[in-house]
Amino acid sequence: MAHTSQSLRRGAALLASTVAALGLLTACGNGGQGKSPESVSGTAAPATGNASSTDTSNTSAVPSSTGSSSASQTGGSATGGGSSTGGTTTSSAAAARCHTSELTASVGGNNPGAGQENFPVVLTNKSGRTCTVRGFPGAAFLNASGTQLGPDPQRESGSTPTTVTLKPGQSAWAGLTFSSPEISGAKTATPAALLVTPPDEKDSLKVTWKNGAVPVSGNASSVRLSVFSAGTGA
Numbered sequence: 001m002a003h004t005s006q007s008l009r010r011g012a013a014l015l016a017s018t019v020a021a022l023g024l025l026t027a028c029g030n031g032g033q034g035k036s037p038e039s040v041s042g043t044a045a046p047a048t049g050n051a052s053s054t055d056t057s058n059t060s061a062v063p064s065s066t067g068s069s070s071a072s073q074t075g076g077s078a079t080g081g082g083s084s085t086g087g088t089t090t091s092s093a094a095a096a097r098c099h100t101s102e103l104t105a106s107v108g109g110n111n112p113g114a115g116q117e118n119f120p121v122v123l124t125n126k127s128g129r130t131c132t133v134r135g136f137p138g139a140a141f142l143n144a145s146g147t148q149l150g151p152d153p154q155r156e157s158g159s160t161p162t163t164v165t166l167k168p169g170q171s172a173w174a175g176l177t178f179s180s181p182e183i184s185g186a187k188t189a190t191p192a193a194l195l196v197t198p199p200d201e202k203d204s205l206k207v208t209w210k211n212g213a214v215p216v217s218g219n220a221s222s223v224r225l226s227v228f229s230a231g232t233g234a
Helices: 002-028
Strands: 088-090 103-107 116-125 131-134 138-142 163-166 171-179 187-189 193-197 205-208 214-217 223-225
Antiparallel strands (some): 131 163, 138 193, 171 223, 187 214, 193 205
């Protein structure tokens, strides 16, 4: 019986050695055709920082050559008083903007002071609806043949444009200012008309100029415009 047990143990050991040897041969015979190494994700690449093309939170309107109402532009202080036909100044538009075809333009009387000539450029809502103006007008002096006299007026700095709501018949005004040529010594010309372009519009309104010579070149010849305020500036 003891001899039989030893024979069984030897057989079991021999069988185990044979199985291990076969497993080793199998592993060595794969020839590199086993499973590919597992991919491990590394550090993410730096963000490109591309902004969404639809993000307009920082966008400002681009003004036209004739004068626009971009909120990023600033204009001079409104010093003229309102009138019974004046519109309401608000911080945001309450209605669609006024188009050129809905407006009439005029130039008020001179209010001189401290060597300055100051004229209100007035836009009046002639339509049957309420509309708004905001920012600067465009303006240019013209001679009788329609040629512009002098450079484009400059925009005054110092105040933020506000939206002026105009009911039918109401007006808004912007200041047109220049140094008195008699004091500045600037070269002058006498315009036949003032071309006025409402904010954000391309079409203009022509107003007969009845206020004499204006500076067109030389010392202190700049003409300046302020933003629109409610009223007629009278």
